[in-house]
Amino acid sequence: MIFPYHQNSLSFKAENFNLVDFERALPYHFSVLTFLHWRHLSAAALIIFTILFFPYAAHARENALNILYTGALKGELEPCGCSPETQSGGLARLSGYISTNRQQLSPYILVDAGNTFAEATAQGRFKNEAILRSFALMGYDAAALPSNKAIKAVKSGLKINISSDEKLVKKGMINILLSGKPVAELKAVKGWDVIISSSGEELNEPVASGKAVIVSGFPKGQKLGILSLKLNSKGKVIGSSHRWQALKQDVAEDPIVRAVLKDYDQKVAALLKEEELKPVSGGPYLGSESCIECHQPYVESWKATKHSAAFATLERVGKSKDPECVKCHTVGFGEECGFLSLKATPVLANVQCESCHGPGREHAADFSPLRPVGIEVCLKCHTHENSPLFDFQKYYEKIKH
Numbered sequence: 001m002i003f004p005y006h007q008n009s010l011s012f013k014a015e016n017f018n019l020v021d022f023e024r025a026l027p028y029h030f031s032v033l034t035f036l037h038w039r040h041l042s043a044a045a046l047i048i049f050t051i052l053f054f055p056y057a058a059h060a061r062e063n064a065l066n067i068l069y070t071g072a073l074k075g076e077l078e079p080c081g082c083s084p085e086t087q088s089g090g091l092a093r094l095s096g097y098i099s100t101n102r103q104q105l106s107p108y109i110l111v112d113a114g115n116t117f118a119e120a121t122a123q124g125r126f127k128n129e130a131i132l133r134s135f136a137l138m139g140y141d142a143a144a145l146p147s148n149k150a151i152k153a154v155k156s157g158l159k160i161n162i163s164s165d166e167k168l169v170k171k172g173m174i175n176i177l178l179s180g181k182p183v184a185e186l187k188a189v190k191g192w193d194v195i196i197s198s199s200g201e202e203l204n205e206p207v208a209s210g211k212a213v214i215v216s217g218f219p220k221g222q223k224l225g226i227l228s229l230k231l232n233s234k235g236k237v238i239g240s241s242h243r244w245q246a247l248k249q250d251v252a253e254d255p256i257v258r259a260v261l262k263d264y265d266q267k268v269a270a271l272l273k274e275e276e277l278k279p280v281s282g283g284p285y286l287g288s289e290s291c292i293e294c295h296q297p298y299v300e301s302w303k304a305t306k307h308s309a310a311f312a313t314l315e316r317v318g319k320s321k322d323p324e325c326v327k328c329h330t331v332g333f334g335e336e337c338g339f340l341s342l343k344a345t346p347v348l349a350n351v352q353c354e355s356c357h358g359p360g361r362e363h364a365a366d367f368s369p370l371r372p373v374g375i376e377v378c379l380k381c382h383t384h385e386n387s388p389l390f391d392f393q394k395y396y397e398k399i400k401h
């Protein structure tokens with residue numbers, strides 16, 4: 001498979017990747033990004049812009065332009081993979097999809113409407129860095145990153161003006177606004193041909209408002225929006241059609257973006273290093289080996305369930321040191337003396353007896369009663385997002401002792 005836009009891509013091994021590198025990696029004029037710095041990424045304000053040279057003009061079909069858009073990514077690099085058949089999205093698939101279908105999609109522009117980043121925690125910053133690297137590799141033409149900088153208009157070939165400032169409509173150009181406002185408010189905004197919201201609203205169909213078409217990026221990048229504009233010979237918009245492209249497991253991943261995500265995993269894992277050195281002992285959790293002497297048959301039946309291999313599952317996908325994953329695949333993560341890492345707390349890996357029955361130290365000493373286990377215990381981990389097919393009766397049959 002050929003991924004054409006990697007020819008002049010950046011080296012993502014560089015430790016100090018920043019927005020300036022991002023700019024260099026972009027094929028188009030993108031100077032406004034030079035002014036951005038990491039500290040701006042935490043700012044809630046959503047104001048940006050961009051204008052570009054349109055490189056396809058020379059050989060473009062005269063009457064069409066595809067706008068490929070994302071928005072409201074909110075730091076999501078990819079779905080967790082807890083329910084691989086149903087989950088959709090992910091930067092590696094997005095890149096794979098665009099690159100394998102480049103021909104059919106051209107001429108196109110690729111834009112992100114904002115609300116792109118995770119919170120600026122240590123892990124969140126690594127996510128944001130991975131997003132920017134992936135955007136650069138994919139050749140995003142514009143992204144509504146947090147900044148206060150204004151825009152310069154540049155034109156060439158098909159004249160397209162992309163901005164996140166409502167006032168910067170340009171005469172004689174195709175005007176595309178990127179906005180964090182909800183669709184209802186955007187109906188009052190005049191002068192734009194296309195408005196792309198990153199409010200996180202799910203729109204099945206675009207909303208028509210005067211001459212504008214309003215669309216909204218699918219939450220967490222689960223689907224790619226494709227708005228096809230019909231243009232007359234002067235490059236004026238005369239119609240449009242829209243579709244959602246799902247990004248399910250049948251979409252081939254781009255290995256280069258996957259490498260960026262792997263790099264992210266390693267950085268997240270490294271965050272654990274210092275914490276791992278703190279000894280953990282004497283907490284309320286014992287681990288299932290301690291239950292064997294009195295409950296052997298239960299331990300046998302548990303070992304036959306997928307719960308007993310839940311940590312190996314994370315190791316298989318390279319996520320065993322990611323706190324966002326570990327919390328449901330172990331015992332007591334985030335609690336005093338609960339699971340911390342395989343090194344620090346090896347006996348608490350996997351979903352074990354005490355994930356359901358609660359801490360067992362007192363019980364093992366004096367047989368005091370443990371908490372009853374009902375559906376509410378399952379739902380802490382079998383959430384709608386992570387286990388969309390969860391059905392208590394059916395699932396209970398598979399794990400009952």
Ligand code: HEC
Pocket residue numbers: 306307309310311313314327328329330351355356373374375377378379380381382392394395396398399
């Ligand atoms: C601490 C979190 C947690 C709790 C609590 C929990 N589960 Fe799970 N469960 C998981 C994880 C994680 C997996 C996936 C394991 C794997 O495949 O590696 C799983 C998998 C399963 C599976 C296997 C699904 C399959 O594809 O066959 C069943 C069945 C199941 N759980 C039932 C239950 C029931 C019923 C309860 C409540 C009585 C429950 N679980 C409570 C985390 C939990």
Ligand code: HEC
Pocket residue numbers: 079080081082083084313314317319322324325326327328329380381382383386387388389390
């Ligand atoms: C809110 C709890 C929760 C979190 C957080 C969570 N998981 Fe899971 N995971 C589950 C449950 C529950 C299942 C079983 C789902 C089912 O079979 O219905 C599961 C199953 C899985 C599976 C097995 C899927 C299969 O059937 O092949 C993988 C892989 C997995 N999770 C990876 C991850 C990764 C990676 C992360 C972090 C990005 C993560 N999980 C975070 C609860 C969670």
Ligand code: HEC
Pocket residue numbers: 288291295298299300302307351352353354355356357371372373374399401
């Ligand atoms: C996925 C959740 C889950 C896990 C993991 C789990 N159990 Fe249970 N267990 C239950 C449920 C549900 C019941 C029945 C309801 C109840 O007693 O609260 C139960 C019942 C029991 C009972 C009482 C049976 C009876 O007849 O009164 C024992 C003893 C027990 N479990 C021990 C264990 C041991 C030991 C382990 C670990 C090897 C374990 N369980 C792991 C959910 C779980």
Ligand code: HEC
Pocket residue numbers: 286287288290291292293294295353354357359360361363364365367368369370371372
């Ligand atoms: C030294 C023996 C011993 C050990 C170790 C032990 N148990 Fe028990 N457990 C018992 C006895 C005895 C009962 C029955 C108590 C009763 O019926 O009052 C029991 C009952 C239970 C029950 C069902 C009644 C209840 O309180 O919910 C569960 C669940 C259970 N044990 C889980 C565990 C788990 C989980 C572990 C390991 C963390 C464990 N036990 C370790 C002796 C033990």
